[in-house]
Amino acid sequence: MLLRTMWRHSVRLRGAKRLYVGFSTAARTRSCCGTPGKTWVRPSGFDTGVKTYNSLTKQKEPLILAREGVATWYSCGPTVYDHAHLGHACSYVRFDILQRILSRMFGVTVIHAMVITDIDDKIIKRSWEENVSSAFLSRMYEDEFKKDMLSLKVIPPAVYLRVTENVHHIVAFIEGIIRNGHAYATKEGDVYFDIQSIGDRYGRFVGAVESQGETGSSNKCDPRDFALWKPSKPQEPYWESPWGRGRPGWHIECSTVASRVFGRQLDIHSGGIDLAFPHHENEIAQSEAYHQCGQWANYFLHSGHLHLKGSTEKMSKSLKNYITIKDFLQSYSANEFRMFCLLAKYRSAIDYSDSSMAEARTCLETISNFIHAVQAYVTGQLQCSPVQEEVLWERLAETKSSTLKALADDFDTPRAVSALMNLVYHGNRQLQPVSTCGGAAHSSAVFGAIVTYIRDVLDVFGVDLLHSQDAGALGHGGNLHAVVEQLTRFRSEVRAFALTRQEDSSKKPALYPDRIPLLKACDTLRTDLAPLGVLIKDRGATSTWEIKERHLERNKNQEESS
Numbered sequence: 001m002l003l004r005t006m007w008r009h010s011v012r013l014r015g016a017k018r019l020y021v022g023f024s025t026a027a028r029t030r031s032c033c034g035t036p037g038k039t040w041v042r043p044s045g046f047d048t049g050v051k052t053y054n055s056l057t058k059q060k061e062p063l064i065l066a067r068e069g070v071a072t073w074y075s076c077g078p079t080v081y082d083h084a085h086l087g088h089a090c091s092y093v094r095f096d097i098l099q100r101i102l103s104r105m106f107g108v109t110v111i112h113a114m115v116i117t118d119i120d121d122k123i124i125k126r127s128w129e130e131n132v133s134s135a136f137l138s139r140m141y142e143d144e145f146k147k148d149m150l151s152l153k154v155i156p157p158a159v160y161l162r163v164t165e166n167v168h169h170i171v172a173f174i175e176g177i178i179r180n181g182h183a184y185a186t187k188e189g190d191v192y193f194d195i196q197s198i199g200d201r202y203g204r205f206v207g208a209v210e211s212q213g214e215t216g217s218s219n220k221c222d223p224r225d226f227a228l229w230k231p232s233k234p235q236e237p238y239w240e241s242p243w244g245r246g247r248p249g250w251h252i253e254c255s256t257v258a259s260r261v262f263g264r265q266l267d268i269h270s271g272g273i274d275l276a277f278p279h280h281e282n283e284i285a286q287s288e289a290y291h292q293c294g295q296w297a298n299y300f301l302h303s304g305h306l307h308l309k310g311s312t313e314k315m316s317k318s319l320k321n322y323i324t325i326k327d328f329l330q331s332y333s334a335n336e337f338r339m340f341c342l343l344a345k346y347r348s349a350i351d352y353s354d355s356s357m358a359e360a361r362t363c364l365e366t367i368s369n370f371i372h373a374v375q376a377y378v379t380g381q382l383q384c385s386p387v388q389e390e391v392l393w394e395r396l397a398e399t400k401s402s403t404l405k406a407l408a409d410d411f412d413t414p415r416a417v418s419a420l421m422n423l424v425y426h427g428n429r430q431l432q433p434v435s436t437c438g439g440a441a442h443s444s445a446v447f448g449a450i451v452t453y454i455r456d457v458l459d460v461f462g463v464d465l466l467h468s469q470d471a472g473a474l475g476h477g478g479n480l481h482a483v484v485e486q487l488t489r490f491r492s493e494v495r496a497f498a499l500t501r502q503e504d505s506s507k508k509p510a511l512y513p514d515r516i517p518l519l520k521a522c523d524t525l526r527t528d529l530a531p532l533g534v535l536i537k538d539r540g541a542t543s544t545w546e547i548k549e550r551h552l553e554r555n556k557n558q559e560e561s562s
């Protein structure tokens with residue numbers, strides 16, 4: 001015992017000396033990766049024009065990238081031992097939106113890497129319960145996770161990497177940390193990170209969330225020391241290592257994989273706020289100890305939690321208070337979930353409930369109805385009183401500028417959506433239906449520009465109104481739109497015939513009584529088509545129609561799951 005204590009002590013002393021040499025060398029050579037201590041150093045490089053909240057400084061900072069037009073971005077992936085739920089959906093959809101904004105609005109190519117945690121205590125426990133191998137269990141839930149992400153239209157990372165396929169790199173990484181004097185092995189086969197060896201550099205995120213501490217061997221130098229390598233217990237999966245058979249600790253996988261992909265420096269690291277401490281804290285400690293640098297990742301972005309309304313706890317697998325993504329998609333569409341995410345800032349906690357989803361749905365419906373009204377106006381189906389074109393052009397220019405400003409300000413999507421909704425409101429105000437056009441000039445260009453802009457921005461956010469309507473409709477038998485078009489045209493003619501008034505100058509013109517059943521039949525058809533997703537609106541003598549994407553998407557999901 002005494003011997004072991006002495007050995008550990010000497011390792012730490014050696015480590016402290018090397019730490020000093022390594023960090024000071026780095027400080028001379030790299031401004032972004034070289035300052036010891038907790039002070040954040042603004043990276044030198046290329047300013048994106050975006051300000052983003054950096055958890056390392058707890059304030060908004062200009063987002064500066066090491067390489068022009070390219071962001072290296074690492075995110076922690078799921079631990080795959082159960083179904084993906086709306087909490088995961090929320091975190092990954094929110095960051096997907098941020099990445100889309102960076103790339104489409106600010107011209108930054110995002111290179112995104114994500115690790116899949118396919119070995120850990122919970123996976124092993126679950127595989128025993130299910131009587132399957134941990135490899136089988138994790139692969140099954142990993143596949144499911146990837147499918148769920150695709151059904152939510154999350155752009156897949158450039159690379160997904162599995163922990164189990166990187167264990168030899170992890171072992172080499174741990175050896176590097178030990179060599180640099182920041183970790184020690186115990187006789188029992190554990191390897192721990194030596195927190196005291198980095199002095200006051202530990203603690204960037206302390207207090208971000210409650211520390212849960214780490215259970216394990218009591219042979220640690222400091223209770224805060226955390227596992228880099230754990231010996232395997234009988235029946236557990238294991239890998240050979242210089243410290244005996246075992247498996248990696250949780251935090252080391254991310255440091256290793258991120259470093260493998262991006263080297264010694266990273267622009268952006270993301271994850272849910274629960275990961276800030278201890279997971280990201282420990283990732284930083286390990287990576288900076290391995291690379292001997294002072295600022296490994298320049299920006300840490302953390303998303304707020306999704307809670308079930310009325311609950312203070314986050315939705316999570318271990319608490320078993322979750323709604324799976326698949327179940328959710330039976331009732332709502334991917335577009336609706338995205339709008340739900342867009343309506344709150346990505347850093348805030350978000351309450352999930354039917355009423356918050358109803359708000360998202362209404363928002364999309366308002367936009368969709370406006371687009372259809374514009375289409376009807378442009379094609380001449382909808383007659384309107386003269387439009388104040390200049391006012392609308394101005395509104396459009398204002399919206400473009402305020403949307404961009406909002407997104408450059410820490411990706412403020414609620415403000416951007418509100419700018420779009422304001423544009424829709426003003427557009428709608430100008431679309432005042434009249435029964436006869438009276439030769440009014442047609443202002444198609446400005447409405448066309450507005451609709452194009454709204455669709456473009458929604459497309460940046462991953463809300464794809466265009467394809468979910470048109471492609472969805474085409475997918476259903478190939479010609480649903482054409483059929484509905486023919487049907488409503490026929491109905492319009494019948495209706496116009498039924499609405500014709502009797503010519504009798506002595507009385508107020510009345511409908512022909514024998515044509516009233518035709519009018520009723522037209523109303524019945526309209527009512528019956530609505531639950532099928534075909535919405536017909538009678539506007540004076542003319543009618544417009546639209547196919548609701550929600551119905552099509554839901555039907556598509558049901559077909560896919562059956």
Ligand SMILES: Nc1ncnc2c1ncn2[C@@H]1O[C@H](COP(=O)(O)OP(=O)(O)OP(=O)(O)O)[C@@H](O)[C@H]1O
Pocket residue numbers: 076077078079080086087088090091122271272273274275303304305306307314315316317318319
């Ligand atoms: N309710 C939630 N709201 C927002 N993000 C979440 C939520 N739950 C998980 N995440 C995020 O999803 C990612 C993967 O998390 P993880 O697989 O650890 O999920 P989990 O359900 O919290 O699991 P566990 O209950 O086992 O801790 C992390 O970035 C995590 O922060």
Ligand SMILES: [Zn+2]
Pocket residue numbers: 075076077254279283
């Ligand atoms: Zn991680």
